[in-house]
Amino acid sequence: MMNRAFCTALCTLVLHVCSLHATASEPAIQAELNGLRIAIDPDSGGLRELAYNGMTFLKAAPANASLIDAAYPGTAFDPLRVGTRHSRGARVDVSNEGVVIAWDALGASREFSTNGPVAATVTIKPAADGRSINLSATVSNQSALPIPQVLFPDLDGLQPFAGEDGTELRTCGFAKKPFLELKMAEDDGRWYASRRNWLDLQSGAYDKSMAARWLDLGSLQGGFSLFPRLWSWGPLNDAGEPATNHVLLHLSQLDGSLRLMCEHRVTIDPGETWTSPDYVLTPHRQGWAKGIEPFRAWIAENVQRPYPLPDQLRETLGFRTVWMAQQYANADPADPTVVWRFNDLPELAGECRDHGLNEMVLWLWQPWEVPDRHSPELGTAEEFVRARDECRANGVNVSLFVSVMTMLDPIPAKYGWTDAAEFWGYHTDYVPMLRPYYGKASRGSFADQSHPGWQSDVTGSLLKLVENDWTSITWDQARYAPNEPNIETIFRKVRTAAKARNPESTFAAEDLNNLDLDSRWLDYTWNWALFSEDLDWRALVNAYPAPRFNVNVGTSPRAVKRLFMDHLFLNVMPSKPEGINGSARIADFPELSRALKTCATLHEKFRNHFENGLPIGDCILSEPCANARVNAYVLPESVLVIVMNTGAKKSAVTLSMDVRSWLASQPEHCTVTTFDESGSQRSERNRHGTSWRESISGLQRGEFALLTIDPRM
Structure with missing residues (x-):
């Protein structure tokens, strides 16, 4: 006779196996919100499928279905996690108002006690725009241990729905092919x-990988965009840093699917409840420029710029940086390391105007201290004022670069700062040239921007410059702080005074840690951003009309043309061999000069598109265009397309055009006019409908061709 205990165990095992089998085969709970089909696991509450317009964005096995996840250290097993994929018994409620998924206790990744339940609720609702969905979560920590990290949304099982090569992850800082690049x-x-x-x-500034808190996964056929409705800092963690500036990616080696995790570096103490920001997920047809529309509207709703972008910064290719001298110019009176003198500025301004630039930024025009006097090695005060006025008369504005965030000794001692933690010494005589370990002369402290004495001295110094008609400022190291008084306090006072004296005054800065605040205060950026072939900030300039985002140009004509067509702001500063930045004339480099003049001519000819059109990158296409860079600028009833041959040799370029979503009138016929890179018209033809193929023959490597598309009545 079989042992009763053994029989009981056998029955329990059979029931457990049957339960697992039933759970695995149980059909998903279905919902459709604004056209997005959602399949939810009825037991774990995880996402098993997201699909839209024939595209399956996400497809996860029940064991991998996820939605929310959290770190739960403090037990004997420090990596312990709790989350959807480990849970059972979720309650899923589908109604006309959306979907609510609730867990009384999130399951743990291993058999360890959670010292009390961690409850969670996720709400998925159709957005008011009729095209997006909103996702939000709450986590109620009813356990005895704190939770230091939440992943939400946690999207596991994302698919290469346009193929591994065609499915692109785009942010405001890059475009990648994760299914290839992470393989x-x-x-x-x-x-x-x-x-x-x-x-x-990471997001937060445009030198961070994402730049902003928006991303898109898709192709020219469609995809989805995702962003949290957070402005500026968003919630801060215990360290005073933004809690929601990171997104994690993991490409599975097992099934090739992608996991995308929005990370929240928060602390949920026992007894506390955390609420996520609202996330907006927008499925879309066509390329990323359709998916980014709700994000662009969110930025416009919150930016609250006190002053519009000055007209002259819309009309220019960019600006020129002039390094007047090296550091320590006054340390050797017999041979000061001066590059340009004040009397040289009018000539440099004339060269700017000849090359489509109407702004000059002057570095090291004064000793590195609170700016209240010029460097006498460069000329007299009268010569400086006269040079400025001549530049303005020639149509070129002059902006003074000021650096007051890093205060060099002995100045910081005035404010009680003596750490000497900062060192920014550089000179062509140093070995190495940048921050040699033995350097002593350029050490100091980073400013505490809330210090009342520092606030008063810096504000007073800049207001004195404004009173003397130096109304345009470029601020070094715009590292914002959440609480006033901070640099925003100074910006507000100085900008108000400068605009009252000169409505066309400009304000620029180095963007370091808050892109949203930069979009409020800055007209353009001065960052050490460098051109590379894979640079792709087209989503950034689409979402943020201001500031104009700079990329530095030395002598590369290819960089000039690529940055121009991408609507980036050129910071032109050619150097002499072994010389410092901006030590050469543009005319010393004929190919650079020619590229700038070509772009200036095209900008003038197509000003309305470049200055008022919406840049949508290659989203005017229905298929990728091999060996070419394609950008479109969209007006309500006209499109400009600019094409560059990026291949290795002369070749034809074929464009698969699709303008149906971009022209307001939805015309039945269009007139397509083509131009060469001199701006001369080459052809004009009529096209039926809104989709067709356009061929451009014989385009040289690096050469432009342009097309305008206009409705034909």
Whole structure:
């Protein structure tokens, strides 16, 4: 006779296996919100499928279905996690108002006690725009341990729905192909905790990988965009840093699916409830420029610029930086390291105007201290004023670069700062040229921007410049702080005074830690941003009309043309061989000069499109265009398309055009006019409908061709 205990155990095992089988085969709960089909696991509450317009964005097995996840250290197993994928018994409520998923206790990743339940609720609603969905979550920590991290939304099972090569992840800072770039073809012996199929993305400034808190996964056929409705800092963590500036990616080596995790570096103490920001997920047809529309509207709703972008900054290719001298110019009176003198500025301004630039930024025009006097090695005060006035008369504005965030000794001692933690010494005589360990002369402290004495001295100094008609300022190191008084306090006072004296005055700065605040205060940026072939900030300039985002140009004509067509702001500063930045004339480099003049001519000819059109990148196409860069600028009833041959040799370029979503009138016929890079018209033809192929023959490597598309009545 069989042992009763054994029989009981056997029955329990059979029931458990049957339960697992039933759970795995149980159909998903279905919902459709604004055209997005959502399949939810009825037991775990995780997302099993997201689909739209024939595209399956996400498809996850029940065991991997996820939505929310959290770190739960403090037990004997420090990596312990709680979340959807480990849960059972979720309650899923589908109604006309959306979907609510609730967990009384999120399951744990291992068999350890959570010292009390961690409850969660996720709400998914149709957005008022009729095209997006809103996702939000709450986590109620009813356990005895704090929760230091939440992942929400946690989207596991994302698919290469346009193929591995065609499915693109785009942010305001890059465009990548994650299903290719994160794929590990073989085990290269790398430490398993740092494998290349993981990626940590960060937003906050345009030198961060994402730049802003928006992303899009898709192709020219469609995809989805995602962003949280957060402005500026958003919630701050215990360290005073933004809690929601990171997104994590993981490409599975098992099934090739992608996991996308929006990370919240928060602390949920026992007894506390955390609420996520509202996330907006927008499925879309066509390219990313359709998906970004709700994000662009969110930025416009919140930016509250006190002053519009000055007209002259819309009309120019960019600006020129002039380094007047090296550091320590006054340390050797017999041979000061001066590059340009004040009397040289009018000639440099004339060269700017000849090359489509109407702004000059002057570096090292004064000793590195609170700006209240010029460097006498460069000329007299009268010569400086006269040079400025002559530049203005020639149509070129002069902006003074000021650096007051890093205060060099002995100045910081006045405010009680003596740490000498900052060192920004550089000179062509140093070995190495930048911050040699033995340098002593350029050490100091970073400003505490709330210090009343520093606030008063810096504000007073800049207002004195404004009173003396130096109304345009470029601020070094715009590292914002959340609480006033801060640099915004200074910006507000100085900008008010400068605009009252000169309505066309400009204000620029180095963007370091808050892109949203930069979009409020700055007209353009001065960052050490460098051109590369994979640079792609087209979503950035689409979402943020201001500031104009600079990229530095030395002598590369290819960089000039690529940055111009991408609507980026050129910071032109050619150097002499072994010389410092901006030490050469533009005319010393004929190919650079020619590229700038070509772009200036095209900008003038198509001013309305470049200055008032919406830049949508290559989203005017229905298929990728090989060996070409394509950008479109859209007006309500006209489109400008600019094409560059990026291949290795002369070739024809074929464009698969699709303008149906971009022309307001939805015309039945269009007139397509083509131009060469001199701006001369080459052809005009009529096209039926809104989709067709356009061929451009014989385009040289690096050469432009342009098309205008206008409705034909």
